Amino acid sequence: MPAPDLLLVEDDAALAELVQWHFAKEGYAIRHTPNGEDAMILVRERLPDIILLDWMIEGMSGIELCRQLRRAPATANVPIIMLTARGEEEDRVRGLETGADDYVTKPFSPRELVARVNAVLRRVRPALAGETLIYADIEMDTVGHRVKRAGKSISLGPTEFRLLRHFLERPCWVFSRERLLDSVWGQDSDIELRTVDVHIRRLRKAINIDGLPDIIRTVRSAGYSLDKDGAE
Structure with a gap:
C-alpha cells in the first residue's frame, strides 16, 4: 500500500x-x-x-x-x-x-x-484500516486478490484490479485520467491517456454484472469516480 x-x-x-x-x-x-x-x-x-x-x-x-x-x-x-x-x-x-x-x-x-x-x-481511506476494502456492494480482498459484487465473485485482470483498488481506497473522489495514470500505472509510464478509458470500460464490464447499476461515474471534463449514484 x-x-x-x-x-x-x-x-x-x-x-x-x-x-x-x-x-x-x-x-x-x-x-x-x-x-x-x-x-x-x-x-x-x-x-x-x-x-x-x-x-x-x-x-x-x-x-x-x-x-x-x-x-x-x-x-x-x-x-x-x-x-x-x-x-x-x-x-x-x-x-x-x-x-x-x-x-x-x-x-x-x-x-x-x-x-x-x-x-x-x-x-x-479504508485501506489504512485493514486488508478488505468495501464500498456499496463491492468487496475486495487485497491480499487474496479476490473481488465480489453483491456476493458474486468477479474476475479482474491485474490492471483492472489495481484500478478498482485505487477507487476503493478513495470512494467518491474524482480522479483525472492523468492522476489515474500516475497512480495505477506509475509516473514513469509512457502509456497514453486513452488507455485509461480502455481499462475503465473493461472494469465497468466486469463489475456491472447481472444488470447491477453502473457504479463508476464519469465526471465531464474531470475524470472518473467510484460512486454508488452511478454514471452521468
Whole structure:
C-alpha cells in the first residue's frame, strides 16, 4: 500500500519542520508550502490524501483555500484539517462550515495531530484500516486478490484490479485520467491517456454484472469516480 500523501500548508517554519518530522516518522509522504496559491498548484499537480491547512498563511487565506478546494469536483472530498491559533467557538464553526473535516488549535501535541490525521484517513481511506476494502456492494480482498459484487465473485485482470483498488481506497473522489495514470500505472509510464478509458470500460464490464447499476461515474471534463449514484 502506498504511503499516505500529506500536504502541509503552514508558514511557521519551525512548526512546519516539527510536524513534518513526526509524520515522516509515521511513514507519510509529505509536501510543504507556506503559501495558499502554491498549495493550490501542488494539489493540482498531485492530489493529496489529506491536507493540514493553517488558517493564517501567505497569499490566499486558509479559509479561502478550503472553500475553493470544496467547490472543485476533483478536490471536494479531500480531507482537510485546519491548524490555527484561533480558538474561539465562532472561528471553529466557521472553519467547519467552510468544509474542514477537523480543527486543531495551536499549540497542539504533534502526537495528537498524527492521531487525528490517522482517524480521518481511516474513515475516508479504508485501506489504512485493514486488508478488505468495501464500498456499496463491492468487496475486495487485497491480499487474496479476490473481488465480489453483491456476493458474486468477479474476475479482474491485474490492471483492472489495481484500478478498482485505487477507487476503493478513495470512494467518491474524482480522479483525472492523468492522476489515474500516475497512480495505477506509475509516473514513469509512457502509456497514453486513452488507455485509461480502455481499462475503465473493461472494469465497468466486469463489475456491472447481472444488470447491477453502473457504479463508476464519469465526471465531464474531470475524470472518473467510484460512486454508488452511478454514471452521468
